[in-house]
Structures are given as C-alpha cells and as structure tokens.
Amino acid sequence: MSDANYIPREEGIDHTLSLMREGYLYILNRRRSFHSDIFETRLFGKKVICMGGNEAAEIFYDTEKFKRKNAAPNRAVQTLFGKNGVQSLDDKEHKLRKEMFMSIMSPEELEKLIIITKEQWQFAVDKWRQMDEVILYDEVQEILCRTACQWAGVPLPEEEVTRLSEDLGAMFESAAKVGPNHWKGRNARNQVEKWVEELVNNVRAGNVQPPKNSAFDQFVRHRNLDGHLLDTETVAVEIINILRPIVAIAIYINFLTLALHYYPEERNKLKSDHTNYAELFIQEVRRFYPFFPFVSALVKKDFMWKDYTFEKDTLTLLDLYGTNHDPNIWDNPERFNPERFANKVENLYDFIPQGGGDYFMGHRCAGEWLTIEVMKVSLDYLVNKMEFELPKQDLSYSMVSMPSIPQSRIVIKNVK
Numbered sequence: 001m002s003d004a005n006y007i008p009r010e011e012g013i014d015h016t017l018s019l020m021r022e023g024y025l026y027i028l029n030r031r032r033s034f035h036s037d038i039f040e041t042r043l044f045g046k047k048v049i050c051m052g053g054n055e056a057a058e059i060f061y062d063t064e065k066f067k068r069k070n071a072a073p074n075r076a077v078q079t080l081f082g083k084n085g086v087q088s089l090d091d092k093e094h095k096l097r098k099e100m101f102m103s104i105m106s107p108e109e110l111e112k113l114i115i116i117t118k119e120q121w122q123f124a125v126d127k128w129r130q131m132d133e134v135i136l137y138d139e140v141q142e143i144l145c146r147t148a149c150q151w152a153g154v155p156l157p158e159e160e161v162t163r164l165s166e167d168l169g170a171m172f173e174s175a176a177k178v179g180p181n182h183w184k185g186r187n188a189r190n191q192v193e194k195w196v197e198e199l200v201n202n203v204r205a206g207n208v209q210p211p212k213n214s215a216f217d218q219f220v221r222h223r224n225l226d227g228h229l230l231d232t233e234t235v236a237v238e239i240i241n242i243l244r245p246i247v248a249i250a251i252y253i254n255f256l257t258l259a260l261h262y263y264p265e266e267r268n269k270l271k272s273d274h275t276n277y278a279e280l281f282i283q284e285v286r287r288f289y290p291f292f293p294f295v296s297a298l299v300k301k302d303f304m305w306k307d308y309t310f311e312k313d314t315l316t317l318l319d320l321y322g323t324n325h326d327p328n329i330w331d332n333p334e335r336f337n338p339e340r341f342a343n344k345v346e347n348l349y350d351f352i353p354q355g356g357g358d359y360f361m362g363h364r365c366a367g368e369w370l371t372i373e374v375m376k377v378s379l380d381y382l383v384n385k386m387e388f389e390l391p392k393q394d395l396s397y398s399m400v401s402m403p404s405i406p407q408s409r410i411v412i413k414n415v416k
C-alpha cells in the first residue's frame, strides 16, 4: 500500500476496552492525537474505521458509499432498534419506509403533539405540587409515554403507564450495558413488541380503530415495495420506533434542567425572551451534552476518499459527539453558549446530535423536529410555568456510560 492510502492506525489487537473507558471521547481523543479526522482501529474483534467532522459526515451519509444492513451490533438490535426496522434498510426499501415516518411529522401532526405535550405537562405539574420530592427523569418519562401513546394512537390503560415508561426506558438505557442491565432491555423489548403486535392484530381484525392519520393508523396500512402490508412484527417494531425515542427525550429534558441550574443567567434571558432564544438554548443543549456517541454503517463498495481506501464491508463509525465538539466547526466548543446558534449558517453536516444529511433520502433522525417541539414545551414549563428547588444531590453525568443521564436523575422539591 502506498503512503497516499495510509489511514492512521491504532496499533494493538483490540481497543474495545479503551472505547468502554473513554466513552464519548474515544474517537475525539484519537482524532486529536493522530491529527486526523479519520483513523483505523480494531473494536469488537474487527477492523473499524472511525471518523468525525463535517466532511466525514458528508461522505458517511452518501448512500452510494455506505449501507446500513447488518451494520448495527446485535446487542443494539435486540434492545434499541428491533429487527427489520427502518434503521437497517437501504436504497428504495429505506426510502419508502422513511416516507412512512416522515408522513407523520407534518406541521398538522406536530401541532397535535404540542397540544398533547402541554396537557400532559400541566397534568403532571398539578400532581407534583402535592408531592414532597419529584424525580424529574422518571416523571418526565411518564409524561412522554402518555404523550407518545396518545399522539401515535396507541391505547394505553392507566395501570400500564408506569410499566410501559420503564420498559421503553430500559430499551434505550440498556444497549451499551452488560449483564442484568442489558438483559432488562432485551426482556422489555420482547414484552412491548408482543403487546403492540396484539394491538396490531386487533386493529387489522377491525376490533379497534386508531385515530385517522396517527402513526398507528398509517403504519398498519403501509405497504412494502411488493405491495404487501408490513408484517405484524415489523409494524410493532416501527411503532416502538416512535414511542421509545419520544420517551428518550426525557434525557434532554434532564439536561435542559441541568443547564438552567449551571447557567442561571440563561434563565433570565429565557424569561424575557421575545425572540427565538428558547430555540437557541435548546440547540446548544443538544450540541453540548452527550447523547448518542456515534452511528455505524458498512462500506457499500470499495471507494477512495481523500486518497484513503475504504474497502467493501468495513464497519465505519461516525463520531456524533465529537463532531458537535469539533473546534474546526465550533468556537470554544467546551463553552455553553446558545448565542453561537444565532448566526449559524445552516449546514446538514456540522450539527449532528440526531445524525446528519437529508431526512428523506438518508438515515437522519425522523424525529428531530418533534424532539425540538417537545423540548420547547418542556422548557417553557421549566422556566415560565412552574417554580421549583434543586436540593443537594449528585448532578454529575458520566462521559463513559451510554446514554449519559445525570446521576441523581434530577430531584426537584417545592414545586409551585
């Protein structure tokens, strides 16, 4: 191999332990030490290319160069994603399935979601006023579980709310865990899939009618490229692909609360917000705090990029956290500064907490607009519609455990 093709390589048999030790910073640390946005290593017993930065993101989202089938580790499929979901599809099949998701993200449907989210927050805050102490993360998961089910047209009996919130939470909390914490996520997925499959069968048998245009209504009627309806299991996986990540927004709401606590001057700016400061604040929370560390794909066919050779089927990781903290893109990336977004020129590859590129053609998160809307309603409650205190507690968050959640899950008191 000539020098021109050399990708900096981390020497050694396997570096999975370093990944576990360094977590969100694993790729960024090596990009710094190699002075390169791309390097090769060995993880999970395989050769892996790691890359970060906006140029790397642009090629990663080129669907001629990368594919997703079989790219996700089995432990993530068994907990986070489920089998045969949109995340694992390519080309025409992916495009059609992704349209199914994006069809429920219309302004009208998002408006419905905003109304439901406000109602659920109000209901919860009224309840919290009677409570000595509230564990915000758990309670917000319940708000979002109710919101998600009502919006998606999934009937949820009151006595099932806590169980379902916990199960959906276990699915995204367990993907990178080991032992019992990982198995909790697998069991949760098996149970929730079974429950949703029964609902799908009931709808198809005509016993239940989900609200028109809701996710449930659309997904049950969706047809594959071959003209057949999606099978029951796949409908359940895709419905869960709506419910689970809506509940996961609880993590961002914990980080909104943390940012309000650590940067109290921001609260004043938000209170007197007559412009779009709330949106700038939300974007900065999504950039600054850790959530998804990276995304994975396989090289679709051999290609060259900047003189580097990418060989077919090589596992490739794109550094999401590191790209959001890349000094070539962000001034002072370790400073929390919402105003940086005031003059930010829109670019599909600079700011990628929920993936990059185009929503319809690629794998960028289908729920990014929805996430921002839910965060806006939540921030309005936290700043303008309630008062509360944060008692002494451990507010630290790990840069290793994925996903990272503040240690105390944020306890609040004296809600008024």
Ligand code: HEM
Pocket (backbone or CB within 6 Å): 086, 087, 088, 098, 101, 241, 242, 243, 245, 246, 248, 249, 250, 252, 291, 292, 295, 296, 320, 353, 354, 355, 356, 362, 363, 364, 365, 366, 367, 368, 370, 371
């Ligand atoms: C909680 C905040 C969220 C974060 C941090 C997040 C992050 C992500 C990331 C990193 C991806 C993968 C992008 C890629 O593979 O290149 C993704 C994909 C996806 N997300 Fe989200 N997401 C969030 C919320 C949501 C919500 C609320 C929904 C739906 C209501 C949603 C639905 C999806 C779907 C369906 C995909 C797969 C898209 C595809 O493969 O084409 N996400 N998300």
